[in-house]
Amino acid sequence: MSGVETPPILRVAVPVPLYGGFDYLDLDAQDPTPIGSRVLVRFGRRRLVGIVIEAGVESELPTSRLRPIETRLDDAPVFDDELLALLRWAARYYHHPVGEALATALPVALRRARTDQTPNRHRGWQAVAATGTNEPAAHAKRQHELLDAIRTGEHAVAHSHLLARFGSIHAPLKALQQRGLIEEVDLPGALEHGSAGHAPTLTDRQREAVEQLARRSTGFHPSLLEGVTGSGKTEVYCRQMAEALAARRQVLFLAPEIGLTPQLIERLRSRFDATIGVLHSQRSDGERADVWRAARAGDADIVIGTRSAVFTPMPRLGLIVVDEEHDGSYKQQDGFRYHARDVALRRAQQRDIPIVLGSATPALESLHNAQHGRFAHLKLAERATGAALPPVRVIDIRSRPLLGGLSDPMLAHIERHLGAGNQVMVFINRRGYAPALSCHDCGWIAPCARCDAPLTLHGGGARLQCHHCGAHEPSPAQCPSCGSKELIALGAGTERVAGALRSRFPDVRLARFDRDSVARKGRLESQLADVASGATQLLVGTQMLAKGHDFARLTCVAVLDVDGGLFSADFRAAEHMAQLVTQVAGRAGRGDLPGEVWLQTRHPEHPLLHRLLTGGYDAFAQAALAERREAALPPFGYLALLRAEAHDLQSPTAFLAQAAATLNTDPQLACLGPVPAPMQRRAGRFRAHLLLHASHRARLHPALDHWQRVLGELPGARRVRWSIDVDPQDLL
Ligand code: ADP
Ligand code: ZN
Ligand code: ZN
Numbered sequence: 001m002s003g004v005e006t007p008p009i010l011r012v013a014v015p016v017p018l019y020g021g022f023d024y025l026d027l028d029a030q031d032p033t034p035i036g037s038r039v040l041v042r043f044g045r046r047r048l049v050g051i052v053i054e055a056g057v058e059s060e061l062p063t064s065r066l067r068p069i070e071t072r073l074d075d076a077p078v079f080d081d082e083l084l085a086l087l088r089w090a091a092r093y094y095h096h097p098v099g100e101a102l103a104t105a106l107p108v109a110l111r112r113a114r115t116d117q118t119p120n121r122h123r124g125w126q127a128v129a130a131t132g133t134n135e136p137a138a139h140a141k142r143q144h145e146l147l148d149a150i151r152t153g154e155h156a157v158a159h160s161h162l163l164a165r166f167g168s169i170h171a172p173l174k175a176l177q178q179r180g181l182i183e184e185v186d187l188p189g190a191l192e193h194g195s196a197g198h199a200p201t202l203t204d205r206q207r208e209a210v211e212q213l214a215r216r217s218t219g220f221h222p223s224l225l226e227g228v229t230g231s232g233k234t235e236v237y238c239r240q241m242a243e244a245l246a247a248r249r250q251v252l253f254l255a256p257e258i259g260l261t262p263q264l265i266e267r268l269r270s271r272f273d274a275t276i277g278v279l280h281s282q283r284s285d286g287e288r289a290d291v292w293r294a295a296r297a298g299d300a301d302i303v304i305g306t307r308s309a310v311f312t313p314m315p316r317l318g319l320i321v322v323d324e325e326h327d328g329s330y331k332q333q334d335g336f337r338y339h340a341r342d343v344a345l346r347r348a349q350q351r352d353i354p355i356v357l358g359s360a361t362p363a364l365e366s367l368h369n370a371q372h373g374r375f376a377h378l379k380l381a382e383r384a385t386g387a388a389l390p391p392v393r394v395i396d397i398r399s400r401p402l403l404g405g406l407s408d409p410m411l412a413h414i415e416r417h418l419g420a421g422n423q424v425m426v427f428i429n430r431r432g433y434a435p436a437l438s439c440h441d442c443g444w445i446a447p448c449a450r451c452d453a454p455l456t457l458h459g460g461g462a463r464l465q466c467h468h469c470g471a472h473e474p475s476p477a478q479c480p481s482c483g484s485k486e487l488i489a490l491g492a493g494t495e496r497v498a499g500a501l502r503s504r505f506p507d508v509r510l511a512r513f514d515r516d517s518v519a520r521k522g523r524l525e526s527q528l529a530d531v532a533s534g535a536t537q538l539l540v541g542t543q544m545l546a547k548g549h550d551f552a553r554l555t556c557v558a559v560l561d562v563d564g565g566l567f568s569a570d571f572r573a574a575e576h577m578a579q580l581v582t583q584v585a586g587r588a589g590r591g592d593l594p595g596e597v598w599l600q601t602r603h604p605e606h607p608l609l610h611r612l613l614t615g616g617y618d619a620f621a622q623a624a625l626a627e628r629r630e631a632a633l634p635p636f637g638y639l640a641l642l643r644a645e646a647h648d649l650q651s652p653t654a655f656l657a658q659a660a661a662t663l664n665t666d667p668q669l670a671c672l673g674p675v676p677a678p679m680q681r682r683a684g685r686f687r688a689h690l691l692l693h694a695s696h697r698a699r700l701h702p703a704l705d706h707w708q709r710v711l712g713e714l715p716g717a718r719r720v721r722w723s724i725d726v727d728p729q730d731l732l
Helices: 081-093 098-105 141-151 157-164 170-178 206-215 231-244 262-269 286-297 307-311 342-350 364-371 406-421 494-504 524-533 574-586 607-631 650-661 699-714
Strands: 009-013 022-025 036-043 046-055 122-125 182-187 221-229 250-254 275-279 302-305 316-324 355-359 376-380 393-396 422-427 436-439 457-458 461-464 472-474 487-490 508-514 536-543 554-558 597-601 638-646 669-680 684-693 723-726
Touching: 009 036, 022 376, 046 081, 046 098, 081 098, 081 342, 098 307, 122 141, 122 157, 141 157, 141 170, 157 262, 157 307, 170 182, 182 457, 206 221, 206 231, 206 376, 221 231, 221 457, 231 250, 231 316, 231 355, 231 376, 250 307, 250 342, 262 275, 262 302, 275 286, 286 494, 302 307, 307 342, 342 355, 355 376, 355 436, 364 376, 364 607, 376 524, 393 607, 406 422, 406 554, 406 597, 472 524, 494 536, 508 524, 554 574, 574 597, 574 607, 638 650, 638 669, 638 699, 650 669, 650 684, 684 699, 699 723
Parallel strands: 221 355, 221 376, 250 302, 250 316, 275 302, 316 355, 393 597, 422 536, 422 554, 508 536, 554 597
Antiparallel strands: 009 022, 009 046, 036 046, 122 182, 436 487, 457 461, 461 472, 638 684, 638 723, 669 684
16 A cells, blocks of 8 residues: 555754754655744644754654644745754754744744745835926925935835834825925835945055955955944945955845944945845834845845844855944843854854954954954054044042032033034933932832832932833832931933933033933934934933944043943953943044043042053953953853742752752863852842853863753752853853
8 A cells, every 4th residue: 555655754843942853744755844944833732833953853752643743834944954054053052942042043923823925015215317496495304314315326215214214204205205206116025225335445454454354255264353443344344245245145244233323224225236134123023024035035135134133044145244243232131042143153154154253342252262363353453534542531530529420520521522512422321310219318229129129210200110120110209118208319320411411501402312212213313313413412321322323523422430340240341341431432533523531430540440541442351351361251261051030039049959969070160059140039030040160162061961951850940940041141
């Protein structure tokens, strides 16, 4: 009896927190389901979307006990062999369940149980040959901005791009359309078409870097491009990208939080006659899925995206650029805790293509790799425009009164620059009005009921909000502990600083940049446009201001609080502080006017801060690396963290003690803890962790493999939520 041949067995990765794949029968022996495609399967009582990761496997279960898959969702694989291999490597390396890792890499729209759809059409706008008579009135500012943006290139501009950039655009677009200046067109997929734009003559330093990269344009060649702020790194990437595009190769460009740096997208769009797909969190699920499909089909020449874009399928991939490679947002901090820069390096190696990591303030790991010859080290020590780097000086605020976080000398500097008609940026890495509310009489501090942390004041002091769990409540009128009505705001956040500056400089236009103030779509863009036009003279904000902005009249940067980074439990805190200070400082004096930077501190003599101020980031990095070597911390040692949390105090530590006991003694591997997390209670859960420390990576991974097999079976495992974090960014 032929024809009833048993279908082959498929191993399917299912998005559940269990390691390994699960076996199912294929539907049809004659027509096998391709590896890398999505299937709908029954898992317990649920139906889940899984990915076929192997076919023709020998199952440990008898065939009679295997269920068939229910439906095939794709005709062609969503992941090609290369990407599947990368993801399986990443799941192993980060010790994360493979099904969850694969699901993380899929666009949200494709995680649903729907068959793969053809791309949607997308709206776009195109300029109509100008007649010169119908231009909008001079006061119709928004119309002019839109028209300029649409006229930038010879191709149509996506509606979504304009929306993200300008916010409310309905009326002005309509007006322009009625004037016959623009017309609506359909864009294929979610791609945009860039236009070949002017390339500046390279500076000597840029040319050296470009030539070095050109010599390494095929094969796996990682390079670290270390260029001071404003040194023209983007132009160097562009030259290498142009070469890859000319060879018909795709380019993957990773950047942190692109939504915050629309200037970058604009620059690439007005530079390359190529199709560009942009992947970031402000795009809809449908748009992201369309860009992803276009990339997979090889239609997108350039893909620009944040962290998760590292998993975009690109069959013609020939170059990867990781801009601001030091940025903490490249590491996912929950679920599948991968580091996009490190995954990108692996991907480049696997594909045998070059990769460029760029930064003004490289991560200590990357500097270490460059110093040991694993990366080529290219340096741009001067600004491309010839502008000088601003001097950075401190204001010792010990025993000085602060007004809204600002000392008198700082206010005097700000006043001097504003008086000269220039722009000033005030940086404080804390949003809200003040970081805590306290009772003047008894010292009570308003706590979060669910976290071991004080609540932050917002709304001018009227509201309390927890930055860890999101809880919020109105501020109390009197102290719940002693009844006193003398409640005071401790310290200052962006809101309070902005308020103090407004009352001190009532005639100066000020804009605040933090997550609260630019939450509304288009708001950030319009605020940035007002800074670029010179209308806004004073900027107050968080690290949002540190990113890539370029304002010609900005001559003074004021940094209000660097001390948090000097005395933190987090071993990377000093590195982050130095990066942030250097990046914000780099916003000053980029145009023709010289700039200066002032830092307020209570610890002007702190050795690392002193190193940074006298020798710059390089000198700081050497000192910080020496400290890391001393303590055998990364990159001189390898870390993994086992975290556990539960609603009661004991379970996490009990579970972690059991986990520690399962390890064999290995003199090369230290297991430290269990210890409570620095913030022990968060969102109502108690947290603790166990730190694994090894002098060689090879020692770390066998222990983690072992844990991966046994942790789920430990008696305490059912009482906790646990997770493994390889190469943790912090120990918090
Ligand atoms: P980075 O990314 O290193 O901070 P950018 O690439 O943003 O620097 O360049 C800083 C400024 O210098 C930009 O305004 C850019 O247009 C300009 N620039 C870059 N390269 C050149 C060049 N070769 N000649 C003139 N201006 C340049
Ligand atoms: Zn009190
Ligand atoms: Zn809380």
